[in-house]
Amino acid sequence: MKKIILILFSIVYMMSSCNVASKGKSDKHDINDTLNLVTYAKNFKILPIERGYRLTIKDGFGSDKEYYLFNDTVSIPNQFTDKQIIKTPVSSAVAFSSTQWSVFQKLGEINRVKGLLESNYSNNEEILRLVAEGKITDVGMSTNVNTEKLIYLQPDLILYTPYPGIDFSHLGELSGATMLSFPDYLESHPLGRAEWMKVVGLLCGKEDVTNKWFNDVVRRYETLSEKCSSVEDKPTIFSDLPFENQWYVPGGNSYIARIFADAGGDYIWKDNESTGSLHIDAESVLLKAQQADFWRVINSYDTPFTYERLKNENELYPLFKAFEKKQLLVCDVRECGYFEKSQYEPDVLLADFIYHFHPELLTDEWENYTPTYFKQLVK
Amino acid sequence: MEVLKTKDLHIGYKDKAILPPINVSLNEGSLIALIGPNGSGKSTLFKTLTAHIKPISGSIELMGKELSDYSSKEKAMLIGLVLTERPDDMFLKVYDVVASGRCPYTNFFGKIEKEDEKIIQESLEIVRINHLKDRYFNTLSDGEKQKVMIAKTLAQNTPIIFMDEPTAFIDYPSKIELFSLMKMLTKERNKTIIFSSHDLELLLRYTDDIWVISKGKEFVSAKKDDLLGSDILKEYFNLKENIKI
Amino acid sequence: MSRNKINIIILISIIFLGIILFILNLFIGSVTIPFSDLFNVFFSEESNPTVRTIVMDYRLPQAVTAMFAGAALSISGLLMQTLFRNPLADPSMLGISSGAGLGVAITILLTGILGGSALSTMGIWSNLGVSLAAFVGATFVLMLILGFSSRLRNMTTLIIIGLMISYLAGSLTDIMKFFSMKEDIHAFVIWGMGSFSAVGTSKLMFFSISVIIGLFASLFLSKNLNVILLGDLYAENLGINVKRNNLFIILISGYLTAIVTAYCGPIAFLGLAIPHLARFTFKTSDHRILTPAVMLIGMTVSLLCNLVARMPGFEGNLPINAVTAFIGAPVVIWVILRKR
Numbered sequence: 001m002k003k004i005i006l007i008l009f010s011i012v013y014m015m016s017s018c019n020v021a022s023k024g025k026s027d028k029h030d031i032n033d034t035l036n037l038v039t040y041a042k043n044f045k046i047l048p049i050e051r052g053y054r055l056t057i058k059d060g061f062g063s064d065k066e067y068y069l070f071n072d073t074v075s076i077p078n079q080f081t082d083k084q085i086i087k088t089p090v091s092s093a094v095a096f097s098s099t100q101w102s103v104f105q106k107l108g109e110i111n112r113v114k115g116l117l118e119s120n121y122s123n124n125e126e127i128l129r130l131v132a133e134g135k136i137t138d139v140g141m142s143t144n145v146n147t148e149k150l151i152y153l154q155p156d157l158i159l160y161t162p163y164p165g166i167d168f169s170h171l172g173e174l175s176g177a178t179m180l181s182f183p184d185y186l187e188s189h190p191l192g193r194a195e196w197m198k199v200v201g202l203l204c205g206k207e208d209v210t211n212k213w214f215n216d217v218v219r220r221y222e223t224l225s226e227k228c229s230s231v232e233d234k235p236t237i238f239s240d241l242p243f244e245n246q247w248y249v250p251g252g253n254s255y256i257a258r259i260f261a262d263a264g265g266d267y268i269w270k271d272n273e274s275t276g277s278l279h280i281d282a283e284s285v286l287l288k289a290q291q292a293d294f295w296r297v298i299n300s301y302d303t304p305f306t307y308e309r310l311k312n313e314n315e316l317y318p319l320f321k322a323f324e325k326k327q328l329l330v331c332d333v334r335e336c337g338y339f340e341k342s343q344y345e346p347d348v349l350l351a352d353f354i355y356h357f358h359p360e361l362l363t364d365e366w367e368n369y370t371p372t373y374f375k376q377l378v379k
Numbered sequence: 380m381e382v383l384k385t386k387d388l389h390i391g392y393k394d395k396a397i398l399p400p401i402n403v404s405l406n407e408g409s410l411i412a413l414i415g416p417n418g419s420g421k422s423t424l425f426k427t428l429t430a431h432i433k434p435i436s437g438s439i440e441l442m443g444k445e446l447s448d449y450s451s452k453e454k455a456m457l458i459g460l461v462l463t464e465r466p467d468d469m470f471l472k473v474y475d476v477v478a479s480g481r482c483p484y485t486n487f488f489g490k491i492e493k494e495d496e497k498i499i500q501e502s503l504e505i506v507r508i509n510h511l512k513d514r515y516f517n518t519l520s521d522g523e524k525q526k527v528m529i530a531k532t533l534a535q536n537t538p539i540i541f542m543d544e545p546t547a548f549i550d551y552p553s554k555i556e557l558f559s560l561m562k563m564l565t566k567e568r569n570k571t572i573i574f575s576s577h578d579l580e581l582l583l584r585y586t587d588d589i590w591v592i593s594k595g596k597e598f599v600s601a602k603k604d605d606l607l608g609s610d611i612l613k614e615y616f617n618l619k620e621n622i623k624i
Numbered sequence: 625m626s627r628n629k630i631n632i633i634i635l636i637s638i639i640f641l642g643i644i645l646f647i648l649n650l651f652i653g654s655v656t657i658p659f660s661d662l663f664n665v666f667f668s669e670e671s672n673p674t675v676r677t678i679v680m681d682y683r684l685p686q687a688v689t690a691m692f693a694g695a696a697l698s699i700s701g702l703l704m705q706t707l708f709r710n711p712l713a714d715p716s717m718l719g720i721s722s723g724a725g726l727g728v729a730i731t732i733l734l735t736g737i738l739g740g741s742a743l744s745t746m747g748i749w750s751n752l753g754v755s756l757a758a759f760v761g762a763t764f765v766l767m768l769i770l771g772f773s774s775r776l777r778n779m780t781t782l783i784i785i786g787l788m789i790s791y792l793a794g795s796l797t798d799i800m801k802f803f804s805m806k807e808d809i810h811a812f813v814i815w816g817m818g819s820f821s822a823v824g825t826s827k828l829m830f831f832s833i834s835v836i837i838g839l840f841a842s843l844f845l846s847k848n849l850n851v852i853l854l855g856d857l858y859a860e861n862l863g864i865n866v867k868r869n870n871l872f873i874i875l876i877s878g879y880l881t882a883i884v885t886a887y888c889g890p891i892a893f894l895g896l897a898i899p900h901l902a903r904f905t906f907k908t909s910d911h912r913i914l915t916p917a918v919m920l921i922g923m924t925v926s927l928l929c930n931l932v933a934r935m936p937g938f939e940g941n942l943p944i945n946a947v948t949a950f951i952g953a954p955v956v957i958w959v960i961l962r963k964r
Contacts, residue, residue: 165811
């Protein structure tokens with residue numbers, strides 16, 4: 001049962017990782033035209049104001065949300081006192097998504113996180129230890145938040161992932177916390193997603209650190225994709241295993257499709273316009289993907305995949321060329337922390353695929369690189 | 380006193396009369412057996428006379444007033460009904476079934492007053508099922524169930540009672556008991572009872588007034604002796620020879 | 625001892641049990657609160673504000689919701705069972721819950737399928753939006769059923785039509801889910817699990833009053849319900865306008881289901897099981913006793929389920945639907961076997 005939930009969860013997650021975004025809007029740079037503080041993300045905007053920052057978040061559900069962030073030490077200017085104020089660095093936060101607490105952790109500020117959801121789906125040792133020690137409280141599942149525990153924690157801030165039709169405002173009312181919408185999954189550009197680390201940086205008062213990190217990520221990503229932009233021979237790739245005989249694949253404008261393209265690959269559904277997940281029948285998948293060179297697969301099981309096991313699972317698999325040539329690129333999510341970390345390392349993800357598509361292009365600082373997330377399945 | 384009178388009554392469904400016009404009148408205290416072959420329209424006639432379905436044309440007068448002019452509550456106080464179908468509910472008590480006969484008389488919440496209680500008690504006693512009143516209806520024999528339904532109709536306190544096939548499904552002694560009960564109710568309590576039955580020999584022994592119907596044939600209302608002396612039964616039931624009692 | 629006296633004793637015991645369960649609902653939850661703190665919430669001026677919020681703003685509205693939802697669904701089930709003279713009838717039978725599900729699916733999912741997030745950006749698909757959608761969906765099916773029932777005399781036909789509508793709504797929901805993005809299904813999944821906590825303090829008054837109106841109306845049906853137990857022909861002969869009566873029963877039952885499903889999601893089992901529990905406990909079919917008994921037992925069992933779902937061991941993550949059947953089914957089997 002737990003396994004099923006885990007798989008289900010990871011599928012939901014996977015879909016969200018190849019997603020959605022503010023549909024039909026123009027490309028990057030549209031939200032921020034003031035200071036060049038946000039460059040790739042479309043759904044948040046940071047504006048310096050007197051003694052602090054204004055953080056605007058567009059999550060597609062209701063009007064844009066505005067938060068005013070002030071350092072704990074400064075006195076808040078009068079004109080902002082009736083606004084949603086967040087004092088930084090936040091001393092107690094609850095993070096609903098692993099993409100939120102992972103930045104706290106990376107910044108060495110995990111002690112600011114007092115609660116999170118679904119810790120049992122994570123393999124992160126530090127987090128599991130802190131939960132076991134009672135320093136972090138697990139407040140349930142995203143589908144069933146334990147409101148009582150949340151109230152009891154009395155956090156200052158709750159970072160939540162907004163979904164259509166779900167209203168979290170009562171959690172703020174009951175716990176007295178400020179509810180901060182964190183729709184990172186709506187970004188369809190890999191760097192846009194990564195840029196959300198800046199929001200957490202701001203909350204920790206470490207915006208300089210995250211700014212630097214992000215600039216490094218951008219530099220590395222763009223250098224790599226620049227190198228791949230001129231390749232002639234683009235290997236074809238397709239993605240994902242069916243779940244209960246239903247194939248969901250990332251849309252042609254999704255986050256992962258962008259990474260395939262930037263790595264000099266040819267995603268077989270690249271012409272599709274969707275930023276979300278496509279539902280495709282098995283026959284069409286077979287028709288289109290049978291001759292593809294690579295097959296990207298995410299493994300949410302505790303145990304690693306083997307070709308033998310996959311073959312037993314579905315007799316269609318051996319019909320794919322990528323399977324026959326053992327060119328499956330597999331990520332064991334439990335092992336590598338894919339869901340919590342990869343979003344902030346799009347350069348590493350990109351390098352992973354370049355490693356498989358065009359290994360000769362990994363030079364300079366990427367010399368001798370071995371894949372972090374997606375490794376070729378050999379057995 | 381005349382309790383029921385029909386004038387050029389056409390019965391049937393959807394404008395299609397199944398019998399020639401019926402003209403009949405009944406006095407208080409009559410016991411009438413309605414007979415006819417299967418599918419001759421007995422239940423249609425019953426349903427029409429008890430106002431469950433509308434006549435195609437013609438009139439039905441009850442106690443000197445057109446049937447359709449009565450409110451449903453008034454009709455409930457005039458016509459009682461005993462059917463072959465039985466309630467089927469695990470915890471329905473005999474007393475509750477009989478008490479439901481008081482429905483037209485009780486208030487909005489169905490509160491049983493002293494007066495109602497007396498009538499319910501009396502009804503139980505008339506059919507001699509007082510000892511069953513705390514039993515669950517489901518646990519009774521068919522004959523006992525029949526009596527409960529009759530007691531319910533008595534509690535309803537109507538001058539006219541229709542019984543649909545009351546002799547079906549019950550054993551022979553119960554049938555005899557039923558006939559004497561009906562006879563007693565008409566003679567001593569002045570009820571008018573109209574019942575349908577297939578037990579020809581038995582009913583000819585116990586009833587004097589008989590209605591005979593058959594598809595496409597004239598409605599016949601006759602005394603038993605006249606009937607036995609004629610060829611009507613033979614003709615209406617398609618028999619080879621006449622019935623002798 | 626006479627049956628009446630026994631019934632009164634049972635009734636008082638149930639009320640007593642209900643009160644205890646209500647208090648336990650306030651005292652026990654996934655956060656363990658020392659008794660002295662709990663005591664202070666009710667009897668002292670100076671209470672811990674966090675504890676106060678948990679007890680008064682979270683546990684209390686949840687317990688009240690559980691109580692009324694339990695009573696409403698149980699009454700709805702009783703009405704259905706009597707109307708159809710079918711012990712397996714329950715509030716979901718006429719497709720009203722499926723209609724509510726379809727309403728939610730349409731608002732959450734269809735807005736995602738068509739024109740992207742155009743509608744969801746309007747910001748009305750909050751919890752209230754979901755409740756409203758569920759209520760509209762349920763009412764739509766209810767109207768449809770009422771329309772059919774006014775044409776049909778045979779209630780068995782109506783059951784079949786209800787089941788068909790139920791399947792139809794379910795399949796439309798599935799089709800929409802099929803074409804939806806996973807993120808959009810999230811809210812639908814949450815709604816479908818059922819919960820007594822979604823009502824909250826702000827909507828509690830509205831919810832409670834809406835349910836009380838329906839419960840109150842059901843009390844006025846007792847006499848007619850008793851009579852239709854005999855069968856439609858007998859009922860009509862006893863002066864009941866059967867068609868109109870059926871319409872009222874369906875209306876009240878459907879209304880109660882719609883309200884509860886809108887706010888709490890599709891809560892299974894209570895509607896089916898509680899009427900049986902009441903019949904077997906009070907050994908009667910008399911709705912003047914059954915109706916209040918079903919309300920009280922419904923409230924009590926629902927409070928028990930809510931308590932179990934939030935027991936410390938389950939961390940408040942146990943969906944209420946898992947508990948209702950898990951607790952209810954063995955109880956019903958035990959009661960039925962014992963009385964045989």
